[in-house]
Amino acid sequence: MTDPTHPSSYSTSSDFVTSLLSPFVPPSEQSESRRLSSGWDLLDLSPLPPSRRSHGLAFDDDQSLIISFGFHSSQPNSFQSLNDVWKFTPPETYDKLTSGGGLETGSHLSCVFENKLYITGGLKFQNQQWSNPSETSLHVLNLDDPTAGWESFDLPSIPSRGELAGGCVGGKMYFHGGLMIKGSNVLGMSDFWEVDLETKQESRLPSGPGARFSHAADVDDERFCLSAGRAFKPSGSWYMLSDLHCYDHNSKQWSDVTPSNYYERVYHSLNLYDGDLYQFGGYRSLVSGGKVVAMVDNDLLKTELTSSQWYQFNNGSSVPVRFQHAAKVMGEDLVLYGGRFETTDDCKAVNSLALNTLNSDDFILAPGDAGDEYDMSGGVHLVVAAMIITGLMLLAVFGAIRRRAAERGEEAGGMFGRSNNAGLEQAQIDEIPITTYQKKSLRRPSGAAVLDESADENDEGEGETCSICLCDFCQGDQIRELPCSHIFHPECVDTWLKRNSSCPACRQSIRTMQRANEVRERLQRVDSAGGESPGRGLLGNSREGGVSLEMTEISVRREGNEENI
Known part of the structure; x- marks a missing residue:
C-alpha cells in the first residue's frame, strides 16, 4: 500500500x-x-499485572x-x-x-x-x-x-x-x-x-x-x-x-x-x-x-x-x-x-x-x-558515543583561549567547557559568512575550529537538510555556514543566534570557535613568517624562547541525534 x-x-x-x-x-x-x-x-498494590x-x-x-x-x-x-x-x-x-x-x-x-x-x-x-x-x-x-x-x-x-x-x-x-x-x-x-x-x-x-x-x-x-x-x-x-x-x-x-x-x-x-x-x-x-x-x-x-x-x-x-x-x-x-x-x-x-x-x-x-x-x-x-581524537592543536589553542579570556576578564572553561549562552549581537551574526549552497562532496569547510576531515571522503553527494526548518537545501540556495561547518538557511539560524550563542546542531559555542580560529590564524601567520626548520612548523614541535608547543586539535563528531541508540 x-x-x-x-x-x-x-x-x-x-x-x-x-x-x-x-x-x-x-x-x-x-x-x-x-x-x-x-x-x-x-x-503499589497486589496482585500486580505484568509490568x-x-x-x-x-x-x-x-x-x-x-x-x-x-x-x-x-x-x-x-x-x-x-x-x-x-x-x-x-x-x-x-x-x-x-x-x-x-x-x-x-x-x-x-x-x-x-x-x-x-x-x-x-x-x-x-x-x-x-x-x-x-x-x-x-x-x-x-x-x-x-x-x-x-x-x-x-x-x-x-x-x-x-x-x-x-x-x-x-x-x-x-x-x-x-x-x-x-x-x-x-x-x-x-x-x-x-x-x-x-x-x-x-x-x-x-x-x-x-x-x-x-x-x-x-x-x-x-x-x-x-x-x-x-x-x-x-x-x-x-x-x-x-x-x-x-x-x-x-x-x-x-x-x-x-x-x-x-x-x-x-x-x-x-x-x-x-x-x-x-x-x-x-x-x-x-x-x-x-x-x-x-x-x-x-x-x-x-x-x-x-x-x-x-x-x-x-x-x-x-x-x-x-x-x-x-x-x-x-x-x-x-x-x-x-x-x-x-x-x-x-x-x-x-x-x-x-x-x-x-x-x-x-x-x-x-x-x-x-x-x-x-x-x-x-x-x-x-x-553512548565518545570523542574521536584525530590530532591538531588542542593544547596550544586551549592555552591561548584561556590567556585571551583572562585578558578580557571572561570565564573560560576550555574549548568544550561551559560558556555564556546569551545570544549574539546582529553585528556578530553578520560576521558569519553567507555563501551559496553546494553539495557536500563539492564543499570544504573554511576556517573551521573543529574539523572532521573524513566527512567528505565517503560522501556521495546526497542532499542535506536545514535542521531548523527541516527543508532540504537546493543547489544555489543562500546558506550561513557556522565556524563548526554546520549550515542553515540565514533566516532560520539568525533567529536562533539572536537568542543563543551556540550552534543549533552541535551546541558548540560560536564565540569560542571564533576565538579559536583567530588564534589559529595568528599561529599560521607566525609559522609562515619563517624561522622554523622543515617539518617543525604548525603541525610539528616548535621551540622558541625555551617554550615547547605541542600543537594538537581534538575533533568532536556529534551525529546530531541520528545514532541508532
Missing part, C-alpha cells in the same frame, strides 16, 4: 527496525532520585484505570508481547478483564467511550520481526461484558501505523503521525485524523507539523496538542524533535507554541489540564563534556501555552526515571503507569499527583536543552 502522507519510503534492514524501536540503554547506574515523598502518591511498556491507558465511566496490551521486558531490550486488559479501581486490587483475541500489540492508542474500550493502531513483534497490522481497524471491547470479546471496524482511509499519538474527547478519537513498517520499508507519518466512535467513521484533518513518531499528544474540548518525537532524514537516519504545536478545533488551524527553553524528547507523555500542558519523563540525547549522552528523565514540566516557557516541578519529590510509559489525567489527578528504564520491572507501580493542589511555588523555570553544554550533576546519564 502506498502511503498517501509521506513523499518517500526508506529501505532498511530488520536490525535497524529493532534498534529504532528499542533505544539502547545499557546496564548502568540507577537513578539517584528513585525516591517517593510528598507530591507524588504511590499506589509493561508501550501500552494503552484509559479511564472508564467509573473512573477506573484500564490498562491494555504492550510489551514486557525482563531484560534490557527484550520484548514479550502482552494481550491482556486490566482494570484498576483505587484503592482496590487489579482485575483482569480479558486476554487473547489476537490483539497482541503495543504502541497503540486507547480510550473509553460509553463504557467501551476502543483501540486503534499499534506494532506487533512476532518471529523476531516488527510489523504493523495489515489494515487499520478500530477494535471495541464492552467493559460491561468483556467475555463477549472484541468487535472490529475497518477504517479504510487510514494507513496502518504504530507509535501514533493522540487522545479522545466528546466521543471522538484524534491522533497524529506514527510509524509504518512494511517489510523492510519504514515510514514516518504526518497525517492527522478524527474518528467518530459512534458512527465508526474517519475524517482527515489539516496536517500541520511534519512527519514524526515516538511523540506525545493530548486533546480537550478546545485543542489538540503534540510534543517533540522523532523524524527521518532523507538518508533514513532519525533525529529528535523539540517542538510543541496545538490545533484549534474552532479555527481548524495549527499554531507553533514551542517554548524558548525547549526540550528534545521521545517516548514521553503529554497531558492537558485546565488549559495547561504537563509533560513527563521520556528519552533524549545531549552533549556533555564533548560527548553525546543518552538521558532517561523523571521530570514533570508544565507550560501555560501563553507563557512561552517550560516550568519544572520542584518540590523535592520524584518517581523512577522512565520512558515508553503512559500518563492520563483522571479528574484532578495525573496518573502515571508503566514504562521502563532498563527493564519494565523498574516501573511497576501506579503513581498519581493531585494537580489541583499545585501552585506557582511548586515550579521553577526549566533550564531546557538549549545550552552549550548540559550539567550532568543531577541526572541519570549513559554515555
